[in-house]
Amino acid sequence: DTGVSQDPRHKITKRGQNVTFRCDPISEHNRLYWYRQTLGQGPEFLTYFQNEAQLEKSRLLSDRFSAERPKGSFSTLEIQRTEQGDSAMYLCASSPGASGRRYEQYFGPGTRLTVT
Amino acid sequence: AQSVTQLDSQVPVFEEAPVELRCNYSSSVSVYLFWYVQYPNQGLQLLLKYLSGSTLVKGINGFEAEFNKSQTSFHLRKPSVHISDTAEYFCAVRFSQGAQKLVFGQGTRLTINP
Numbered sequence: 001d002t003g004v005s006q007d008p009r010h011k012i013t014k015r016g017q018n019v020t021f022r023c024d025p026i027s028e029h030n031r032l033y034w035y036r037q038t039l040g041q042g043p044e045f046l047t048y049f050q051n052e053a054q055l056e057k058s059r060l061l062s063d064r065f066s067a068e069r070p071k072g073s074f075s076t077l078e079i080q081r082t083e084q085g086d087s088a089m090y091l092c093a094s095s096p097g098a099s100g101r102r103y104e105q106y107f108g109p110g111t112r113l114t115v116t
Numbered sequence: 117a118q119s120v121t122q123l124d125s126q127v128p129v130f131e132e133a134p135v136e137l138r139c140n141y142s143s144s145v146s147v148y149l150f151w152y153v154q155y156p157n158q159g160l161q162l163l164l165k166y167l168s169g170s171t172l173v174k175g176i177n178g179f180e181a182e183f184n185k186s187q188t189s190f191h192l193r194k195p196s197v198h199i200s201d202t203a204e205y206f207c208a209v210r211f212s213q214g215a216q217k218l219v220f221g222q223g224t225r226l227t228i229n230p
Contacts, residue, residue: 031216033216040222042120042206043160043220044220045217048216056216056217091160103167104162104165106162109157109159
């Protein structure tokens with residue numbers, strides 16, 4: 001159990017550019033979540049996958065945001081035409097589907113995005 | 117509306133003193149409750165959770181929390197804090213068994229002074 005990993009840890013981009021983040025969940029965790037955390041705030045839910053199916057999306061996830069989990073393992077979060085308001089920490093979490101710990105979410109270290 | 121409120125944005129405490137971090141939620145459905153800790157430049161680590169059963173739950177690092185249904189609260193406590201407890205603490209709620217997302221409070225910055 002190596003934990004949830006995210007790549008890159010930091011990303012600086014210019015406004016208008018596209019960025020993509022990757023999340024590798026704990027192996028055999030079939031549920032995967034993306035959250036966004038701005039400075040001084042708690043994380044806010046963006047989207048949730050069960051295996052490869054995206055089952056829930058927040059209204060925070062505008063048309064410029066897209067998330068995929070093509071084989072039910074790693075996931076990517078893409079932001080197109082970045083805006084300064086997209087600057088935040090993007091957190092990924094995973095949880096097992098059916099076990100005593102299925103209600104627990106395990107978080108990665110996050111990707112800090114800065115849009116200049 | 118379903119919401120989570122952490123009443124204190126910052127809590128300064130002297131080392132070895134007790135501490136209580138407050139969390140209240142608003143919900144008309146059953147809830148699952150969590151406390152997470154976030155150290156600088158790191159992700160969130162689960163401290164403890166309440167799913168059902170005993171309303172007093174114990175977690176890692178000597179922390180405990182008590183679920184009070186009538187007051188819709190889930191306050192976090194530690195009888196004696198250490199410098200290493202300095203971090204941001206988040207209360208999170210899962211509203212109903214069918215919900216998947218966690219709704220977080222705004223966080224409480226715990227600072228331990230020597």
